[in-house]
Structures are given as C-alpha cells and as structure tokens.
Amino acid sequence: MHALYPWLNETFSRLAEGVRQGRLPHALLLTGPEALGKGRLARRLAQRVLCHQPLEDGQPCGQCASCRPFLVGAHPDLTEMMPEEPGKPIRVDAVRDFTAALQLTSQFGVGKVGLIEPADAMNVAAANALLKTLEEPSAGTFILLVTAHPARLPITLRSRCQRWTVPTPGRDEAMAWLARQPRVAGEDHGLLLDLVEGRPLAALEMAAPEQLAQRTRWLESLLHLLRAGGNPLAVAATIDKATLPDLVHWSTLLVTDLLRVQSGSTMLVNRDLADALRPLARRLDARALFSLYDHLIELSRLVTHPLNRDLLLEDLLLRFDRLGGRP
Known part of the structure; x- marks a missing residue:
C-alpha cells in the first residue's frame, strides 16, 4: 500500500471521518492543481470505503478480505474509468459500461465505488450520460471524480457532486519532502518548486x-x-x-x-x-x-x-x- 504524500493526510482524515459517520456524499469531486497526488488520495479513500476493518486513525487495514484484492487491482466492487490513452477523450460507451458495472450487486457487501480520472477527459456526450447515475445513484454507490480542471466539466455535472479541493502544500512541507527524495539530491529545491508553482511531484519531474x-x-x-x-x-x-x-x-x-x-x-x-x-x-x-x-x-x-x-x-x-x- 503506497503511503499518502504528507500534504494529503489532513484531507484524507477529514474524508475518512465522513465515511465513519456515514455522511460522505454519493458523488465527490476532488480538485486541485496538477501533480499533487489527487489520484492516490482518491484510491486510498476508495479502499477505506470498501475496507471491512478500518484502523482507528481512519486508514484502511490493508489486510482484510476486501483490502487484499484492492491492493492488487482486482477488487470486484471498484470500477475505474480513464482514457484509453493519455490525452484521449472518455467517450459515451465507456460511461455506459462504467454505470452498468456500478449497478451490479456488491460482491463484498459493503457497496460499490466508481473512480473517474481525469473526469475532465469526458466529452459532452459522456458527461451527459453520467448525469442520470449522479442524480439517481444505486444504494451503496459512491463515485469519485478527479480533475485539475473542474471548469471543463458541465455545470450540471458539477452541481451534483460535493467538491473537495486538495491544497498545494506549504513551502516548508514541500521543501522537507523534496529533501528526502534521492532523485533531487544536490538540486536547488527552491528553484524547482518555484518553476512549478509549489507542487512537489511536479518539482520531482522537473528535476x-x-x-x-x-x-x-x-x-x-x-x-x-x-x-x-x-x-x-x-x-x-x-x-x-x-x-x-x-x-x-x-x-x-x-x-x-x-x-x-x-x-x-x-x-x-x-x-x-x-x-x-x-x-x-x-x-x-x-x-x-x-x-x-x-x-x-x-x-x-x-x-x-x-x-x-x-x-x-x-x-x-x-x-x-x-x-x-x-x-
């Protein structure tokens, strides 16, 4: 199980508490700048939703009958949708397959989770095809949409999701994280962060x-x-x-x-x-x-x-x- 990046811990804790209290919305729109780890956060949250024995701190246990297939990418109650190739659109046929999978009975009895990344890759027809599922979700269904460009999504779709913004970490936290990365040893960490507007993962790529x-x-x-x-x-x-x-x-x-x-x-x-x-x-x-x-x-x-x-x-x-x- 990949560790969360440190700047994601607070957001995850708040979302996990929502899961524990049963007040998480049926559709969540995770936004924020590129290269902050939003996809990793979304997958950790999906694992937490499906976990049978979550830990006291809200993290999924990583060992139960649900976590084990999740960690090898074979959980029957998780459906992911993404472009066939980077930069290509998500088309309406993919959305139809996605929504059909979410309507199947949960294999582990906890519920069904759908994850779309990047959500802004959906073309207009695909986004419209998703609306009915967002308006009338099946019982126990939770949908996560991840995007750095929420304005590219139709307002009708955005209005049916609760939006959470992943913040860019503070400079001290970002600098401390970069200092622990062997790939950027000897580089000017401050310059790297400035070149990518403070986003640590982008700084790592920039290096x-x-x-x-x-x-x-x-x-x-x-x-x-x-x-x-x-x-x-x-x-x-x-x-x-x-x-x-x-x-x-x-x-x-x-x-x-x-x-x-x-x-x-x-x-x-x-x-x-x-x-x-x-x-x-x-x-x-x-x-x-x-x-x-x-x-x-x-x-x-x-x-x-x-x-x-x-x-x-x-x-x-x-x-x-x-x-x-x-x-």
Whole structure:
C-alpha cells in the first residue's frame, strides 16, 4: 500500500471521518492543481470505503478480505474509468459500461465505488450520460471524480457532486519532502518548486536532467532573441521534445520576471538567470511586455486543444523577436 504524500493526510482524515459517520456524499469531486497526488488520495479513500476493518486513525487495514484484492487491482466492487490513452477523450460507451458495472450487486457487501480520472477527459456526450447515475445513484454507490480542471466539466455535472479541493502544500512541507527524495539530491529545491508553482511531484519531474536541459535551452533561445535577434524559425526546429504546455509556462515565467525587474522587485522565479534578466529588462518596452504576457495567458488556455504546435511555437518566437526590437 503506497503511503499518502504528507500534504494529503489532513484531507484524507477529514474524508475518512465522513465515511465513519456515514455522511460522505454519493458523488465527490476532488480538485486541485496538477501533480499533487489527487489520484492516490482518491484510491486510498476508495479502499477505506470498501475496507471491512478500518484502523482507528481512519486508514484502511490493508489486510482484510476486501483490502487484499484492492491492493492488487482486482477488487470486484471498484470500477475505474480513464482514457484509453493519455490525452484521449472518455467517450459515451465507456460511461455506459462504467454505470452498468456500478449497478451490479456488491460482491463484498459493503457497496460499490466508481473512480473517474481525469473526469475532465469526458466529452459532452459522456458527461451527459453520467448525469442520470449522479442524480439517481444505486444504494451503496459512491463515485469519485478527479480533475485539475473542474471548469471543463458541465455545470450540471458539477452541481451534483460535493467538491473537495486538495491544497498545494506549504513551502516548508514541500521543501522537507523534496529533501528526502534521492532523485533531487544536490538540486536547488527552491528553484524547482518555484518553476512549478509549489507542487512537489511536479518539482520531482522537473528535476529530470532532460527536462531541466530543455528549459535551459528554451529560455536561452528566448533571451538571445530579445538581446540580439536571430532566426525564430530555426529555434523552433530545435525544440522537438518539450511539450507545448511546458514551453508556454516557462515563457510566461520569463516574461513575468522581466516585468518584476522593471517594477523594482528582486523576487524572481528564474533566479539562475537573474544576471541576464536585469540588464535586458531595463531596455524592453513595458507595454509590449504586458501585451506578450496577455498573449501567453491566452495561449495557456489553448495548449490542451488539438492545435498546430509548430505554428503556435513559430508565432510565439516571432513575438519575442519583435519585442527585442526587430520589425
């Protein structure tokens, strides 16, 4: 049984107490930023709901007749639904199979649990197909929906769930956890957390050598365009592995830092690039920087859509080139 991440313990304890008192809603929407462990929290809660002999602290026992098949992924009263491939939608046929499984008689007599992750992967038809089950759940049925993007779910679906938000851990707790991870030994933990908005699991991913190298190459390319210009199309051709969401995020942090320098702030995210950012920020037009920032915020809302990655990158690089003073 995987241990819960420490920042999830309080949320789990409150939910487990709801199970003990019999006041847990029939449908729970677990939200919060990406890379906080919401899926692990949801599975631990599902195990607790189905456990026959929960411990005094609310944790599932891990040893009863229900926990044993749960821990090997073979519990007949747990039904999970997720995309067939990452990034693909959950379609209506999958929801029909999911709801049909929840209507079967509980094999262990405790109830049935359904888990959907990520819930925002459901297309409109799939979400609508789930509504009837949320409105009229079978007795003893508990449904967990996990998403970092609740606004992408129809309001009719959200309104039928009780929402719990998993908070980002405090900086001290996140730093202490990272300090215990061998994969980030010797890295600047504070910088890693700042680059991913304080999310420890994302910081762990960010620490991968190739990920850090991609970030460095991308930001150095942008800084070169701002300082001396160059060939934006040639830069785009060299960026073949980093994801578009990462590139947009790193670009946004860079522009934010340039604006902070212009306002006199010394609190930079990309502090490893501070020596390059400070002289550059002083000669860039503030209105043009704000305009680029607005564009990046809008672009961040589009990166999950099936758009042409190369065209978006080329347009973004051309904007940086023009900001540096090239027509």
